[in-house]
Each structure stands twice: as C-alpha cells, then as structure tokens.
C-alpha cells in the first residue's frame with residue numbers, strides 16, 4: 001500500500017470519529033441543524049479522503065498528498081498558541097455601582113412612598129423611563145405577553161422563598177477592606193463561577209445578527225463609563241421589554257458562542273479559543289455555520305406546557 005493511502009485512511013478514520021462525536025453531542029443538545037451538518041460532513045469528508053484508496057494513480061497521490069498536508073497544517077495552525085491576538089486590558093473601576101439605580105431596585109419603588117420620592121429627587125432623569133416601564137404588566141404577570149402559568153408561578157415561588165430566607169441569613173457586613181487587584185479578582189470570580197456551575201465565561205464582538213429585541217445593546221465603540229472604557233447595556237430598554245413579556249429575555253445570552261453546554265466538544269473549542277487568535281476567528285464562523293446566525297428560540301419542553 002502507498003503511504004498516501006495509509007495517511008488518507010488514518011485521516012478519514014479520525015475525521016469520521018470527530019464528526020460523529022460532534023453529531024452525537026449536537027443530537028443530545030437538540031441542535032438539529034448542527035447535528036445534520038455534522039452527519040453530512042461525516043459522510044462527505046471521509047469519502048473524499050478515501051479517494052486515493054479507490055483510484056491508485058500517481059496523479060491522485062500527488063494531489064491528495066498536497067491537500068492532506070494543507071489540511072494538517074491548517075488544523076495545527078488553529079491549535080498552536082500563535083497568533084494570540086489582541087490582549088485584554090484590565091482597567092480598575094473608579095467607583096462602585098450604586099445598587100439603588102439598577103432596574104430591579106427601581107422596580108420595587110412604590111409611588112407615594114418616601115423611598116420613591118427620595119429616589120427620584122436624587123435621580124430625576126430616571127423618572128420618565130421608569131414611568132414608562134411601569135405601564136406594562138410586569139415580571140411573572142398573568143397579563144404579560146408570554147404568560148405560562150406553570151413556569152411563571154414556579155419562578156414567583158422561587159423568588160418568594162429567597163425573600164423568606166433573607167431573614168435567616170446571619171452575619172454583619174465586614175467593615176474591613178481588602179486590597180486586591182482587578183485581574184486577580186476577575187480571575188477568581190471567573191474560576192469561582194465555573195466551580196459553582198457556570199458553563200463558561202468570555203467576551204465576544206457584537207454582530208448585527210445578535211439583534212437585541214429592545215435595542216439595549218450598543219453597536220458603538222466603547223465609551224468611558226465611570227473611569228473604564230467599556231460598553232453598557234441600556235438597562236431601562238432591556239427591563240421595559242421584560243415587563244412587557246413578563247419574563248426575562250436572555251437572547252443575548254443564548255446567542256453568545258460562550259453559552260454552549262459544558263461538555264467535551266465545547267470544552268475543546270474553548271481550549272482552542274484560549275490558544276490562538278486564528279482559532280477564535282474560525283470558531284466564530286463555525287458557530288454561525290453550525291447553529292445559524294439567528295438561532296431560533298428553543299421550544300419549551302413538553303412537561304412545561306401546563307395550561
């Protein structure tokens with residue numbers, strides 16, 4: 001047997017196994033489009049690679065030898081730690097966010113109370129957007145657009161439990177401050193959230209097709225906000241949509257390539273993302289190809305349909 005035929009057989013076998021793994025994981029994740037593409041590639045690519053075993057001519061050996069060398073070099077260029085690409089900068093926030101200004105706190109303010117009057121005296125610019133969101137039914141409301149009795153009432157019950165547990169929490173806030181650098185703390189929070197079960201953590205460039213239904217995500221260049229050059233969600237626009245639909249939206253989270261489940265397939269991709277900028281570019285294109293540029297919202301599970 002010619003050595004090109006041996007290499008072709010090995011590459012066909014390896015690519016078949018990799019693509020089969022992708023197809024099985026996609027089926028388990030109920031990603032039909034990705035599963036179909038993996039199954040299709042699982043047939044086409046190994047068949048193409050096996051051509052030198054069927055047509056044993058010198059010309060085929062030369063052409064396939066060149067193509068296979070390019071294929072192997074291409075794969076290696078994605079897994080080698082080069083080029084690393086742009087590095088993140090670690091800026092320190094100059095002040096802490098005032099938790100009274102976040103939408104959940106503002107949502108709790110009741111007209112006619114002292115807290116309400118005090119808040120809007122301090123932040124008069126929030127009165128108009130807040131009066132607007134208050135016109136809509138609200139989170140877990142039976143009047144909201146996506147009302148579903150089982151899931152809405154279950155979510156409400158969970159919030160109620162948290163409310164009751166609050167009184168049981170012991171301990172006083174620590175008055176002592178600990179000096180810690182932003183990169184160190186970010187690394188800790190990243191690892192800690194993964195230890196607690198977060199699937200992953202990452203940053204991606206915003207694309208037009210990430211279209212937020214409330215236009216709350218900026219497409220402009222990052223601005224300096226509280227001493228840091230960054231983007232900030234328009235929290236009023238986002239929360240107003242939540243009040244209309246009665247639940248959280250989360251499209252930005254579901255289309256993010258970092259939101260895939262914690263399993264071998266996606267963890268290998270995550271390892272590659274850390275390694276090389278070329279892999280990051282290719283992975284983003286593959287993500288669009290496999291899952292679609294505008295992935296349709298997943299249907300609710302059958303057991304959630306309690307009418």
Ligand code: SF4
Nearest residue numbers: 212238249250251252
């Ligand atoms: S949760 Fe929905 S509305 Fe809010 S920022 Fe994300 S995509 Fe936009």
